[in-house]
Amino acid sequence: MTAHLAQRATELRAQLNHHAHLYYVLDAPELPDAEYDKLFQELQAIEAAHPELLTPDSPTQRVIGAVLSGLTPVRHVVPMLSITTETDTTEGGAIAFDARVRRELGLSETDPPVEYAAELKFDGLAMNLRYEDGVLVQAATRGDGETGEDVTQNVRTIGQIPLRLKGRSEDMPAVLEVRGEVYMRRDDFEKLNERQRERGEKTFVNPRNTAAGAIRQLDPALVRQRPMSFYAYGLGEVKGWQLPATHAGLLDALAAFGLPVNGDRVVAEGVGGLVKFHQAMAAKRDALPFDIDGVVYKVNSRELQAKLGFKTREPRWAVAHKYPAQEQVTTLLAIDIQVGRTGKLTPVARLEPVFVGGTTVSNATLHNVFEMRRKGVRVGDKVVIRRAGDVIPEVVGRVPGDRPSYVPNFHMPRACPICKSEAAREKGSIEYRCTGGVFCPAQRKQAMLHFAGRRAMDIEGLGDKLVEQLIDAGIVQSLPGLYKLGVAKLAALDRMAEKSAQNIVDALEKSKTPTLARFLFSLGIRQVGETTAKDLARHFGTLDKLMGASVEQLLEVPDVGPIVAASIHTFFAQRHNVEVIEQLLAAGVQPKESEGEGDDRPRPLLGKTLVLTGTLPTLSRDEAQALIEDAGGKVSGSVSKKTNYVIAGEEAGSKLEKARTLGVTVLDEAGLKALLAS
Numbered sequence: 001m002t003a004h005l006a007q008r009a010t011e012l013r014a015q016l017n018h019h020a021h022l023y024y025v026l027d028a029p030e031l032p033d034a035e036y037d038k039l040f041q042e043l044q045a046i047e048a049a050h051p052e053l054l055t056p057d058s059p060t061q062r063v064i065g066a067v068l069s070g071l072t073p074v075r076h077v078v079p080m081l082s083i084t085t086e087t088d089t090t091e092g093g094a095i096a097f098d099a100r101v102r103r104e105l106g107l108s109e110t111d112p113p114v115e116y117a118a119e120l121k122f123d124g125l126a127m128n129l130r131y132e133d134g135v136l137v138q139a140a141t142r143g144d145g146e147t148g149e150d151v152t153q154n155v156r157t158i159g160q161i162p163l164r165l166k167g168r169s170e171d172m173p174a175v176l177e178v179r180g181e182v183y184m185r186r187d188d189f190e191k192l193n194e195r196q197r198e199r200g201e202k203t204f205v206n207p208r209n210t211a212a213g214a215i216r217q218l219d220p221a222l223v224r225q226r227p228m229s230f231y232a233y234g235l236g237e238v239k240g241w242q243l244p245a246t247h248a249g250l251l252d253a254l255a256a257f258g259l260p261v262n263g264d265r266v267v268a269e270g271v272g273g274l275v276k277f278h279q280a281m282a283a284k285r286d287a288l289p290f291d292i293d294g295v296v297y298k299v300n301s302r303e304l305q306a307k308l309g310f311k312t313r314e315p316r317w318a319v320a321h322k323y324p325a326q327e328q329v330t331t332l333l334a335i336d337i338q339v340g341r342t343g344k345l346t347p348v349a350r351l352e353p354v355f356v357g358g359t360t361v362s363n364a365t366l367h368n369v370f371e372m373r374r375k376g377v378r379v380g381d382k383v384v385i386r387r388a389g390d391v392i393p394e395v396v397g398r399v400p401g402d403r404p405s406y407v408p409n410f411h412m413p414r415a416c417p418i419c420k421s422e423a424a425r426e427k428g429s430i431e432y433r434c435t436g437g438v439f440c441p442a443q444r445k446q447a448m449l450h451f452a453g454r455r456a457m458d459i460e461g462l463g464d465k466l467v468e469q470l471i472d473a474g475i476v477q478s479l480p481g482l483y484k485l486g487v488a489k490l491a492a493l494d495r496m497a498e499k500s501a502q503n504i505v506d507a508l509e510k511s512k513t514p515t516l517a518r519f520l521f522s523l524g525i526r527q528v529g530e531t532t533a534k535d536l537a538r539h540f541g542t543l544d545k546l547m548g549a550s551v552e553q554l555l556e557v558p559d560v561g562p563i564v565a566a567s568i569h570t571f572f573a574q575r576h577n578v579e580v581i582e583q584l585l586a587a588g589v590q591p592k593e594s595e596g597e598g599d600d601r602p603r604p605l606l607g608k609t610l611v612l613t614g615t616l617p618t619l620s621r622d623e624a625q626a627l628i629e630d631a632g633g634k635v636s637g638s639v640s641k642k643t644n645y646v647i648a649g650e651e652a653g654s655k656l657e658k659a660r661t662l663g664v665t666v667l668d669e670a671g672l673k674a675l676l677a678s
């Protein structure tokens with residue numbers, strides 16, 4: 001009986017590990033969550049009834065764990081070193097590194113170029129994962145490099161880290177210490193902070209500190225609420241394994257063991273390739289889903305690495321080149337209140353301009369007054385500004401220091417600073433809103449900017465300076481008024497030449513035939529983002545049908561829940577909203593009512609999912625996406641087994657690689673066009 005159960009437990013573990021790898025590392029799940037849960041529960045039941053069958057690499061062991069009283073020190077068999085880090089990130093840096101390597105290897109100018117492996121420098125914390133016979137037995141932090149701390153229990157919560165390496169047991173190294181970086185993705189970090197904000201709890205400063213704090217937590221229940229990720233980049237102690245000859249080969253081998261290895265890496269001959277990689281990654285940095293602080297160059301050949309050796313604490317065969325920091329300290333000059341499109345009042349910090357994350361920042365959000373209080377920031381303070389990715393710059397905290405005792409605390413105003421209507425906090429909400437609605441010029445300005453936006457009516461040239469002038473001077477009062485603007489009226493404005501006035505009139509004319517989805521999105525209905533707008537357009541087909549829909553009918557739209565349905569219904573029930581729409585139509589705006597059920601255009605991509613990567617020769621990403629969606633297809637951000645096609649352009653990166661591993665069809669722009677025409 002037990003023999004049978006033991007076999008079943010082994011089987012279940014293998015299956016669960018396989019599916020966890022597909023899910024966490026390859027991002028290509030094959031099994032519905034519920035099925036996975038069933039297998040998981042079956043295994044849990046067996047182990048509960050027969051504790052002697054429990055193994056430390058069992059997937060059930062990711063989630064169990066007691067509160068610790070402290071972390072145990074771990075002595076590293078092979079010390080965990082750091083890398084020489086240089087902030088001289090120009091070409092000169094790579095050239096100097098190459099020259100150093102060549103000199104130390106005794107190479108002359110006539111010798112061939114040295115081969116390098118270039119990869120990202122992840123901004124997290126270093127981790128040593130010890131696998132014995134393929135089973136994760138210990139995870140330790142770097143500590144001082146000689147001695148770290150045992151954080152095995154917490155590392156087990158990281159779904160991407162295999163508890164057992166993939167492969168045949170006879171191929172498992174007796175000891176394999178994998179080194180890499182534990183980090184937190186930006187979206188996981190934002191979600192975490194969003195939740196903290198909603199609960200009125202303290203927000204976290206940045207993903208790195210959050211991950212570093214979480215990994216040393218004593219209570220595993222808390223750790224599980226801080227989702228972390230991992231990338232492998234090197235080795236510690238190894239026994240009973242034939243090491244690959246190159247660093248690149250090593251990373252491939254680690255990936256084959258089921259460990260997450262980042263796809264943005266290249267092997268480069270000499271300096272040229274390093275510089276190119278540096279530039280490409282600097283350009284890509286903002287679009288990455290996680291923070292990096294630079295790139296790392298490593299001599300690819302392990303034999304040459306051994307020849308080069310170490311100088312005290314750093315290898316001579318590697319160097320890190322840092323990008324400009326994404327956090328800087330500056331002075332908080334003043335706090336203003338910004339009024340958003342829906343009337344939300346946000347405190348905004350006016351700052352002593354500071355260069356951070358690649359641009360000069362002079363404004364940053366303070367989110368809300370409660371968060372400001374928790375951070376204790378006041379005018380005059382030295383504050384830390386963070387700008388990472390395309391996230392809006394924010395004030396993350398104050399630098400402790402003296403402040404004159406008379407700085408008053410900040411209070412939210414009782415009235416909208418723009419239209420003087422009452423500013424109120426809705427029940428149960430931490431947000432203050434201006435109650436002025438369309439009477440508030442600030443709300444009108446934001447609504448107009450949203451209407452004109454690239455993803456809405458796409459009125460080129462109608463930016464914030466112009467909108468400000470139009471509304472402040474009373475030239476345009478509401479959206480339909482835009483279409484009554486003539487060249488003469490526009491040309492009379494400040495800094496507006498006849499030519500640019502004509503361009504704007506042309507852009508307005510061009511905007512008159514939006515898709516129904518864009519038109520709906522441009523109206524700024526609360527809860528209706530781009531995706532919902534598309535769903536609504538597809539479902540109802542015409543504006544009339546949508547405007548006449550009951551809450552029940554709205555609920556029939558896939559992905560529309562009660563809150564969204566109520567918001568849409570309320571919007572169309574308001575007389576002034578209907579008037580604005582009627583006036584827009586009267587002014588000649590004609591949404592293309594052709595994407596709904598009555599649509600008889602061919603939709604060759606119906607039910608297909610496509611992924612775009614790299615730069616296409618003629619189409620911008622938005623254009624390609626629009627064409628695909630018009631043809632009934634969906635565009636997804638990541639490649640999985642369910643992806644039908646990957647459309648790859650120049651400089652396509654990890655998505656292309658993944659498509660190849662998964663056997664997904666890869667097409668170029670011409671191939672896409674052929675599909676669309678089919």
Ligand code: IVH
Pocket residue numbers: 081082083084085119120121122123124125126127142180181233234296315318
């Ligand atoms: S290699 C012997 N590669 O940067 C070389 N380190 O100061 C050991 N890091 O503590 C490090 N990304 O936590 C290496 N691709 C990468 C890295 C990386 C981030 C961190 C690592 C280390 C620090 C080096």
